[in-house]
Amino acid sequence: GAGVSQSPSNKVTEKGKDVELRCDPISGHTALYWYRQSLGQGLEFLIYFQGNSAPDKSGLPSDRFSAERTGGSVSTLTIQRTQQEDSAVYLCASRRTSGSADTQYFGPGTRLTVL
Amino acid sequence: AQKVTQAQTEISVVEKEDVTLDCVYETRDTTYYLFWYKQPPSGELVFLIRRNSFDEQNEISGRYSWNFQKSTSSFNFTITASQVVDSAVYFCALSEAGTGGFKTIFGAGTRLFVKA
Numbered sequence: 001g002a003g004v005s006q007s008p009s010n011k012v013t014e015k016g017k018d019v020e021l022r023c024d025p026i027s028g029h030t031a032l033y034w035y036r037q038s039l040g041q042g043l044e045f046l047i048y049f050q051g052n053s054a055p056d057k058s059g060l061p062s063d064r065f066s067a068e069r070t071g072g073s074v075s076t077l078t079i080q081r082t083q084q085e086d087s088a089v090y091l092c093a094s095r096r097t098s099g100s101a102d103t104q105y106f107g108p109g110t111r112l113t114v115l
Numbered sequence: 116a117q118k119v120t121q122a123q124t125e126i127s128v129v130e131k132e133d134v135t136l137d138c139v140y141e142t143r144d145t146t147y148y149l150f151w152y153k154q155p156p157s158g159e160l161v162f163l164i165r166r167n168s169f170d171e172q173n174e175i176s177g178r179y180s181w182n183f184q185k186s187t188s189s190f191n192f193t194i195t196a197s198q199v200v201d202s203a204v205y206f207c208a209l210s211e212a213g214t215g216g217f218k219t220i221f222g223a224g225t226r227l228f229v230k231a
Contacts, residue, residue, distance in 0.1 A: 033219075042206065042223035056218070089158065103150065104219060106160035 002026070004107035006092050012113045013082055021077045021110045025094030032075050033104060034067055035091040043091065049075060082114045117142050119209050121222035128197050129230050136192045136225045138207030144168075146212035149183065149190045150219070155203040163205075166190065197229045 005024045013019050025032050034046040045059040049069040060066070064082075069075040079086055089111050093104040118141040128134045140149065151163040164174065166183050174181050178195045194201055207222040 035221075043221040045218065045220070048218065091160070093160075103162050103165055105162065106152075108157075108159045111158075 004092055004094050004105055006090075006107040006110050008110060009108065010111045010113075012115065014115050015084060016081055018078065018080045019082055019112065021079075021090050021112070023075045023077070023092030023094075023107060025073065025075070025092070026096075026105055027073075029094035029096050029105075030072070031095035031097060031102075031104075032069055033093045033095070034075070034077050035093065036061075036088045037091055037109070038088045046077070046090075079112075082112075084114045087112055087114045117144075117147075117209050117211055117218075117220045119207050119220050119222035121205075121207055121225050123225045124223070125226045125228065127228040127230065130199060131196050133193060133195050134197050134227065134229075136194075136205050136207075136227065138190045138192065138222060140188050140190065140207070140209045142188075142209060142211055144211040148210045148212075150208040150210070151181065151190075151192050152206045152208065152221075153203045154206065154224070160206070163192075194227075197227075199229050199231050202227055202229045 004026055007022045011019055030051045032049045035043040036046055037043050047060055047067045048056040064080045067077045089109040091109045092107045095102045095104045120139045122137055126134055147168045149166045152160045153163055154160050164181055171183050171185055180193045182191045204224045204226045206224045208219050210219045
């Protein structure tokens with residue numbers, strides 16, 4: 001497709017379980033971002049990938065969170081031993097390059113609910 | 116450090132009223148970019164505009180207009196003759212070239228309600 005896609009759109013899990021969230025960026029975009037948006041809140045930066053460079057993980061809230069990007073395209077955000085405070089919408093965005101002038105294009109998000 | 120402040124948490128207007136959403140930013144860079152995004156109830160963020168720090172010319176796109184003032188570090192967004200479909204959360208964002216440009220900081224957003 002032409003845009004950023006994310007799956008699943010909704011995920012309900014039990015506290016303590018692991019979850020994987022997937023992001024397919026726009027083809028040809030080298031930069032990929034993950035954000036978290038809690039109910040009624042702004043966007044919280046989590047992690048950034050640019051080409052083959054080491055990702056910037058400075059926004060990950062704990063070591064239960066990790067992400068990888070395979071082949072410079074698809075990315076997976078993994079949350080281990082989920083907690084109720086992890087409930088949020090997880091948004092993925094891609095950018096054509098790392099240049100600050102370039103616009104980020106967002107996916108529809110994955111709504112995660114931890115019971 | 117970079118920071119984006121959207122002081123208005125929620126705004127409620129009646130259809131056809133004009134409304135201005137405020138955005139104030141902080142940065143030490145001389146080269147930076149400002150963005151506005153719209154997040155309708157469906158949840159997906161929609162890009163509206165990008166403005167670079169060297170271009171203070173205001174922009175108009177249909178009912179939307181943006182007022183960029185470096186002297187006050189503001190990048191305000193005005194919707195003229197608002198419509199119900201404008202109801203959404205609007206985010207202002209900042210990217211600094213000096214940090215390699217990768218990190219975009221978003222404001223907390225302003226929720227706009229337009230009543231019929």
